[in-house]
Amino acid sequence: MSKVLSKIIRPVGILALIFAGITGIAAQAAGGKKSVDSVPSIGGKEHEMNVYGVEIGMDVPTALQAVFVHANRKPGQEKPDAKKTEGKDNKDVRVVYKSLPAGELQILFANGKYVREIVLRYSEPPLVDDLRLSYTGSLGNSTSLITTSTAGAGLSSRTDVLDGSKEIDGFNATNLANTDRRRGEARDGARYDDRYSVAFADSLKLERIWYRDEKTNLGFRNRLQFISEKTTKAGANFVVRIAQKVIVLLPEDEKEFRKALNLSN
Numbered sequence: 398m399s400k401v402l403s404k405i406i407r408p409v410g411i412l413a414l415i416f417a418g419i420t421g422i423a424a425q426a427a428g429g430k431k432s433v434d435s436v437p438s439i440g441g442k443e444h445e446m447n448v449y450g451v452e453i454g455m456d457v458p459t460a461l462q463a464v465f466v467h468a469n470r471k472p473g474q475e476k477p478d479a480k481k482t483e484g485k486d487n488k489d490v491r492v493v494y495k496s497l498p499a500g501e502l503q504i505l506f507a508n509g510k511y512v513r514e515i516v517l518r519y520s521e522p523p524l525v526d527d528l529r530l531s532y533t534g535s536l537g538n539s540t541s542l543i544t545t546s547t548a549g550a551g552l553s554s555r556t557d558v559l560d561g562s563k564e565i566d567g568f569n570a571t572n573l574a575n576t577d578r579r580r581g582e583a584r585d586g587a588r589y590d591d592r593y594s595v596a597f598a599d600s601l602k603l604e605r606i607w608y609r610d611e612k613t614n615l616g617f618r619n620r621l622q623f624i625s626e627k628t629t630k631a632g633a634n635f636v637v638r639i640a641q642k643v644i645v646l647l648p649e650d651e652k653e654f655r656k657a658l659n660l661s662n
Contacts, residue, residue, distance in 0.1 A: 440529035440590045446611055446621055446644060448517045449497070451504060453619045453646055454658060455512045460504055461492075468497045477504075489513070511658050515644040522626060522638035530607050530623060531589040532637070593623075603627045605637065610647060615657040617650035 446452065450463035465475055477492035483505075490509040494502040500521075505514035525532065598604040605625040612618045622643040646654050654660070 439588055440527075443523065443528055443642065444590060444621070446619055448502060448515045448642060448644065449499075451502075451512060451515055453512050453515070453644060454613065454615060454617075454654070456510060457506055460506075460512050464494060464497075464502065464504075468494070468499075482509075507654070507658075508660050510660065513646045513654070517642045519640060519642070522640050525625070525637040525639060528623065528639060529588065529590045530593060530639075531591070531595060533595055598624070603629075615653075617653040617657060618647045620645050620647050 447463075449467040451460045455463070461475070461477070464470065464477075478495040479493040481491050483489050483491055484507075488508045489505055491503055491505045499517060499519060501518040503514075503516040503518075504512055505516075507513040592609045593607040594609065596606045596608065598606055604627045607623040608620055610618050610620050620643075622641075622645070623639045624641040624643060626638045626640045628637070
């Protein structure tokens with residue numbers, strides 16, 4: 398193993414080398430830890446539990462290589478545009494790609510080693526209809542108000558949503574007299590991705606969150622969230638666009654994540 402490669406496997410050295418202009422990462426073969434296969438979605442590849450091939454649990458070289466390949470980066474574009482330390486004792490490292498084809502990409506590495514959060518801020522926000530997301534939780538999923546802090550990427554980690562079975566009993570007014578529809582089918586017969594629960598980021602209901610959880614073959618769960626643009630009027634349903642796609646480790650699975658990847662606390 399060359400001296401350059403031996404440095405690459407050191408988490409702190411990796412990021413230092415990247416910003417010093419080392420380009421060897423672009424030649425590395427992808428091969429990080431894989432998550433279980435996702436259920437195919439009628440909404441397309443945006444529903445996959447990755448962004449530009451980056452998945453929760455990937456090591457630094459594999460994640461950066463994935464961005465280089467999937468974003469069709471050119472020689473000289475191997476490194477991210479910015480980085481900063483954060484979290485407990487500033488051990489976590491966030492890197493930022495500011496101008497990828499899909500928008501701004503942020504990747505947070507736990508202890509500077511493994512991906513624990515991925516945030517894509519769309520440059521051209523897709524429509525909710527294009528992603529086949531339901532406007533409410535009345536297609537068979539749970540729905541409730543989730544009041545969350547909007548610090549950082551505006552992530553929501555609460556999982557205490559209402560039991561979806563209550564909707565069948567008419568809990569959701571939009572579902573009254575319409576409980577005999579097939580799961581995932583709207584009144585007009587259009588099909589929606591029914592794996593998602595629908596919530597709101599604040600009490601004014603100006604910002605929707607669609608989320609679903611998926612367990613990896615390493616034992617911890619990831620949460621995929623689509624976060625809408627804020628509307629200007631509560632309850633407005635005119636044209637809803639998705640501002641961000643977020644994939645994050647469920648906080649409840651922090652212990653399993655660190656154990657699986659041999660990370661210190």
